Amino acid sequence: MAYRETEKMRQRKAQARNKIIECTWECVAEGGFRSARITRIAGLAGVATGTIYRHFESREDLFAEIFRLATQREVDKVAEALSVPGNAVERLDGALRKFAQRALKGPMKAWALIAEPVDPKVEQERLVYRKAYASLFEKAIQDGIAEGSLSEQNARLSSTCLVGAISESLVGPLSPTQTNTTPGNDNNQDELVNAIVCFCIRGLTDSRS
Template identity: 40%
Template sequence: MAYRSTARTEATRLAHRARLLDAARELLTEGGYAAASIAALADRAGVATGSVYNHFASKQELLAAVFRHVAGHELAAVREAVEAESGAAQQVRALVEVFSYRALRSPRTAWALLAEPVDPLVEQERLTYRRGYHALAESVVAAGVATGELPAQNPRLAAAAVIGAVSEALLGPLSPVGERTDPGPVVDGITALCLRAVGAPAG
């Protein structure tokens, strides 16, 4: 009986935590980190304000967990798209296009992940998130160099250049005060630039 009670309690705790994370993700999508106050979060999740602290020691810890959750989902989607392709050029294209289109479809969330000012805990998660993309791009470039599909180059530097170019090029279209534009030409331009940067055919 004690085991069943403990298992039930743990399941309830995890369900409450998941509800809080989902509520925080929704608030982040709607208004960025400023919208994700503890009071707003508790109201959205349908729990008492004080119960939030049963799962997270602070608002900063909660937002870091939300960042991890959302950013991990985005990285997994891009990695899946890359791994579905063969050849360095097609994999670079998949990385850039999927990253860019997903960001432009959810600009408020993407802005929060890429550029919104954050506290140090969330900034640390942001650095981890960027490293994941760098590692993915580096593996694609390294494989392309090894097979001769791409010219000789430093895969780590090339990956940093590609991810940096994508992130920087998206800042204007994603900015809360920027103009919304047709994503097609934006993504096409970023993709062509990144393919040229690593020596892959853009056609």
């Protein structure tokens, strides 16, 4: 008789997989991908290291899955901010502001997602999600051109520039080696967010066709 997996066994496997994912993200949130050791993840999840490799073919596959899940949450937040009432400039301002504020609120998590040196599989996912952000911004820019709140411009190129500008501007402040800013200083963070958003919005509104 052929082996058939029971529903209870499937649920147990799913629970173990979810626990591994949860504990991996906990490690990444504390110290980035480089601190997420398989032995530590297994210990936190209460499983053997071999169990992890039954769910994920490699460490890189596990990290790529973690990256996908974590980044999708951030993409969803940007999409949510872009869906509120208002003209395109107001919505883009709110979305860029939310992106920067969330990054600064969880600097280690944001560093891991935005700039930490990672394995090729994770870097590939990073490129996928940069495109996802750009697609959201491109649609908002197109809306702004149509409604007249933004001048005629290459919406695709402008959206790519937005992603690059806001990501690059956060690399220094998010870096674990950064010592020029005081962690938790809300005034410094507000000033930084305002400067980043102002630069991005000016780039869009002052563009020339």
